Amino acid sequence: MVQVTLWGGLVPLADNQKTISVEAGTIRELLRKLEDRYPALSGPIKNQVAVVVDGVIYRNDWSQPLAEDAEVFLMRRLAGG
Amino acid sequence: MSFDATHQKEQFKSVGTRPLRPDGVDKVTGRARYGADFNMPGQLVARVLRSPHAHARIVKIDTTRAEAVKGVKAVVTADDLPDLTNGDAALFAILDNCMARTKALYDGHAVAAVAAIDEKAAKQALKLIDVEYEVLPHVVDVDAAMAPDAPVLNDAIFTEGVTPKPDTASNVANRSEFGHGDVEAGFEAADFIVERSYKTGQTHQGYIEPHACVASCNPDGTAELWVCTQGHFVYRQNCADLLGLEVSKLRVTSSEIGGGFGGKTHVWAEPVALALSRKAGRPVKLVMSREEVFRASGPTSATSIDVKIGARKDGRITAATATLRYTSGPYPDMWAELGAMTSFACYDLENVKTVGFEVVVNRPKVAAYRAPSAPMAAFAVESAVDELAHKIGMDAVAFRIKNAAKEGTKSSYGPVYGPIGIGPTLEAAKAHPHMSAPLRENQGRGMACGFWFNFGGQTCTDLNINADGTVTLAVGTVDVGGSRASLSLIAAEELGIEYQDVKAVVADTATLGYNDMTDGSRGTFSSSMATISAARNAVEIMRQRAALMWDIPVEDIYWEDGHAKAAGSKYGNLAPLSVKDIAAESGNTGGPIAGHSELVADGAGVSFATHICDVEVDPETGSTRIVRYTVIQDAGKAVHPSYVEGQYQGGAAQGIGWALNEEYIYGDDGRLQNPGFLDYRIPVCSDLPMIDTQILEIPNPNHPYGVRGVGETSIVPPLAAIANAVSNAAGVRMSHIPMSPPRILAALKDAKG
Numbered sequence A: 001m002v003q004v005t006l007w008g009g010l011v012p013l014a015d016n017q018k019t020i021s022v023e024a025g026t027i028r029e030l031l032r033k034l035e036d037r038y039p040a041l042s043g044p045i046k047n048q049v050a051v052v053v054d055g056v057i058y059r060n061d062w063s064q065p066l067a068e069d070a071e072v073f074l075m076r077r078l079a080g081g
Numbered sequence B: 001m002s003f004d005a006t007h008q009k010e011q012f013k014s015v016g017t018r019p020l021r022p023d024g025v026d027k028v029t030g031r032a033r034y035g036a037d038f039n040m041p042g043q044l045v046a047r048v049l050r051s052p053h054a055h056a057r058i059v060k061i062d063t064t065r066a067e068a069v070k071g072v073k074a075v076v077t078a079d080d081l082p083d084l085t086n087g088d089a090a091l092f093a094i095l096d097n098c099m100a101r102t103k104a105l106y107d108g109h110a111v112a113a114v115a116a117i118d119e120k121a122a123k124q125a126l127k128l129i130d131v132e133y134e135v136l137p138h139v140v141d142v143d144a145a146m147a148p149d150a151p152v153l154n155d156a157i158f159t160e161g162v163t164p165k166p167d168t169a170s171n172v173a174n175r176s177e178f179g180h181g182d183v184e185a186g187f188e189a190a191d192f193i194v195e196r197s198y199k200t201g202q203t204h205q206g207y208i209e210p211h212a213c214v215a216s217c218n219p220d221g222t223a224e225l226w227v228c229t230q231g232h233f234v235y236r237q238n239c240a241d242l243l244g245l246e247v248s249k250l251r252v253t254s255s256e257i258g259g260g261f262g263g264k265t266h267v268w269a270e271p272v273a274l275a276l277s278r279k280a281g282r283p284v285k286l287v288m289s290r291e292e293v294f295r296a297s298g299p300t301s302a303t304s305i306d307v308k309i310g311a312r313k314d315g316r317i318t319a320a321t322a323t324l325r326y327t328s329g330p331y332p333d334m335w336a337e338l339g340a341m342t343s344f345a346c347y348d349l350e351n352v353k354t355v356g357f358e359v360v361v362n363r364p365k366v367a368a369y370r371a372p373s374a375p376m377a378a379f380a381v382e383s384a385v386d387e388l389a390h391k392i393g394m395d396a397v398a399f400r401i402k403n404a405a406k407e408g409t410k411s412s413y414g415p416v417y418g419p420i421g422i423g424p425t426l427e428a429a430k431a432h433p434h435m436s437a438p439l440r441e442n443q444g445r446g447m448a449c450g451f452w453f454n455f456g457g458q459t460c461t462d463l464n465i466n467a468d469g470t471v472t473l474a475v476g477t478v479d480v481g482g483s484r485a486s487l488s489l490i491a492a493e494e495l496g497i498e499y500q501d502v503k504a505v506v507a508d509t510a511t512l513g514y515n516d517m518t519d520g521s522r523g524t525f526s527s528s529m530a531t532i533s534a535a536r537n538a539v540e541i542m543r544q545r546a547a548l549m550w551d552i553p554v555e556d557i558y559w560e561d562g563h564a565k566a567a568g569s570k571y572g573n574l575a576p577l578s579v580k581d582i583a584a585e586s587g588n589t590g591g592p593i594a595g596h597s598e599l600v601a602d603g604a605g606v607s608f609a610t611h612i613c614d615v616e617v618d619p620e621t622g623s624t625r626i627v628r629y630t631v632i633q634d635a636g637k638a639v640h641p642s643y644v645e646g647q648y649q650g651g652a653a654q655g656i657g658w659a660l661n662e663e664y665i666y667g668d669d670g671r672l673q674n675p676g677f678l679d680y681r682i683p684v685c686s687d688l689p690m691i692d693t694q695i696l697e698i699p700n701p702n703h704p705y706g707v708r709g710v711g712e713t714s715i716v717p718p719l720a721a722i723a724n725a726v727s728n729a730a731g732v733r734m735s736h737i738p739m740s741p742p743r744i745l746a747a748l749k750d751a752k753g
Helices: A008-014 A027-037 A039-047 B024-029 B089-098 B119-127 B142-146 B183-188 B232-243 B270-280 B290-296 B335-342 B374-392 B396-403 B422-431 B483-495 B523-550 B579-584 B641-660 B718-730 B741-752
Strands: A002-005 A019-022 A049-053 A056-058 A071-076 B044-050 B056-062 B072-076 B110-116 B130-135 B172-180 B192-200 B212-217 B223-227 B250-254 B284-287 B303-311 B317-327 B352-359 B443-452 B457-465 B471-475 B502-506 B557-560 B563-566 B593-601 B607-617 B624-634 B691-696
Touching: A002 A027, A008 A039, A008 B172, A019 A027, A027 A039, A027 A049, A039 A049, B044 B119, B044 B270, B044 B290, B056 B110, B072 B119, B072 B270, B089 B232, B089 B270, B110 B119, B110 B270, B142 B303, B142 B317, B142 B352, B172 B335, B183 B303, B183 B317, B192 B374, B212 B270, B223 B232, B223 B270, B232 B250, B232 B270, B270 B284, B303 B335, B303 B374, B317 B335, B317 B374, B335 B352, B335 B374, B374 B396, B374 B443, B374 B641, B374 B718, B396 B422, B396 B443, B422 B443, B422 B607, B422 B624, B422 B691, B443 B718, B457 B523, B457 B579, B471 B483, B471 B523, B483 B502, B483 B523, B523 B557, B523 B563, B523 B579, B523 B593, B607 B641, B607 B718, B624 B641, B641 B691, B641 B718, B718 B741
Parallel strands: A002 A071, B044 B284, B223 B250, B317 B352, B471 B502, B624 B691
Antiparallel strands: A002 A019, A049 A056, A049 A071, B044 B110, B056 B130, B072 B110, B172 B352, B192 B303, B212 B223, B212 B284, B303 B317, B443 B607, B457 B471, B457 B593, B557 B563, B607 B624
8 A cells, every 4th residue: 555645736636635545556556546536637647747656756657666665746747948 | 667777887988988979070060950951942931920019819810911922822820720739728828829819928929920932022921911909908027917906818717726716817827835844833943034035037048049940741641840849759749739730740850959958848830830831832941030039939937936944053944935936928837836846855854835826927938948947946045045054154065964855855845855966966065175265355155056856758769780880879869968979878888889880860750769858857868778778689689690690599698898709618719799790790690780779768866966156246337257166966977978067067157147147128018128149148158267067976776877867957056056156245135136237236235225
């Protein structure tokens, strides 16, 4: 079970939950289960999300494994110059 | 991702050397082809009509008279670029920015465009396009735009991120918040508090090459685009989406690029060129003038920021807050959010809170500018940090070291840091001779830290072993800072061949799989990972070919120092086979040899820098001179150290211009007053000292060679480092960027009372 923290803009789309517990072994599984539980998250997850796992930002690699005690944040996809 | 990106290699032969760049001769002899250097038979000249008003409803556009001009082949308006964005707000903003639909939202907003056989006809036609405007009240200042009585740009914008959601429209598109702990309790525990407000002007990336392209739409539905861009695959997607083209039918070739710095990360005029070509049935060349670049391509945000930091007598920060208001031009974006995330990222804070407000104004659509949003936030925070250190009576570096983030720190934007490099850059600054060098009268020293995220992304690379054993490397990330040299070094290193035997090219969109653009400091980080992967795949094939040549099992062949070698003694004294040996036989051992790679290069790792600056201020004129400047930054592993140094120096140079001179100046009429390099002054060589650099190499655990991105972080500390230096030299705290001579004189005058 990983604890995932949402960025502020997502909280209203997830029944005002800031932190959510999800049983997931990879980022892909985590995002899929979040979408199943909170369908309103589908749009942001498809277009805007980056996932921070133990301090490392993942923008694309949804196969990344999640340890039981992983610290996970959903962040907006960053712009760069 | 099947490729193992874990850091493994620590001994290098090619990586870390400084060979000449492969594109150098063409660039210094004028043979390199930039956006405007390409031509197609029968091409037309495009010119864009732009709004003279900061905010106006477009009542009617009549192009009849323009179309009648001899030599005019097409005139387009928003009607020729119908909305195909399907509810995608970000894409709609790009579309509306390319060609205004119902309202002109800033001085310079495109409202129509002409393609003609020559410039004279095109210009004449522009004058004959009749646009009826209903001029509306405008607002360009970030604080003024937030006022309750400000003219509202878009009736559909209701502030997101606040509860309850407002029932009236405003210019504040979004509120974001980050942090942890109890800041009120933290301030209660503080012995000293600094609280101050700061402003920064809007700056342009100042790339020397204007936006330029040649577009050609064919009757069969195919199209070609030659363009100056940081990401031709992204431009292809943008244009295909906006014009309803199939992606595979639009071939985009990136030219050499004379600077981008984030400003060439999405389309500005390219869909207009394609629309003109589609309508005219001929190729169309569109080149922006410098004035158009300033007025109508993306600058950075103007900002207004409040910072409050408290600390105990022993120098430990107890609480920190920042409220950041960023302009985004007329379309909502996430620039303040990035500022809010990065503000306090350098520090280990128990109690921290940052709030960002995205504010729409009648200025050009904001684009990324090198570590977008971080420099302004760092200016405000690092100024306050410096002031607080002075107040406590601590050395500025020691104060920062005491509060620096480290492995295990919960960052101000949420996640806990892994191994990070802020501490080593501060320790290096403390030990640097610059910090103890004597200063003369009217001179001051400042230093500051900076943070940026860095990222990787989708990357695809082809590596072909030619019949003579030389190697052609095709990459899809545009070379903005010498990456063809660094990627050639990477290929040479991995294959064990000479740098001179590798030729790297940037492939067009039809010849390579999708690549994200060169942004987020990802070019060398990502494409080097893909190059290593491709080279390893090629090595596997060369082992198989060697097995055929020797007629022994491939399992008995290993690769070492650029050669296939037979393992053990059972094969006698077989001479190792070089890449050239194997390539020469390739026709009879299975055909061409190539390595391919497609991967996602995630795990770029965050980046930190510390800068030191000495400034001399003339108290009579307010003019400033940068006397000495030092950049200290972690590169993970510097593949081509000269280009890493160049990135550090370039970021510092741009930061110096931003800190001291550069600023969009608007008149009361909302029109940009200084859209040219005479009135918008970027630094030239004679304005700058030699910028000293110190490369730290703390390997990135998520890259096989330990490489980190280096392109952006170097622009984060300069505003603050220079502001601290000027403040120390002038004896008065400077809180408004740029610190132009009039502002410095005014501050000195205020200080005298």
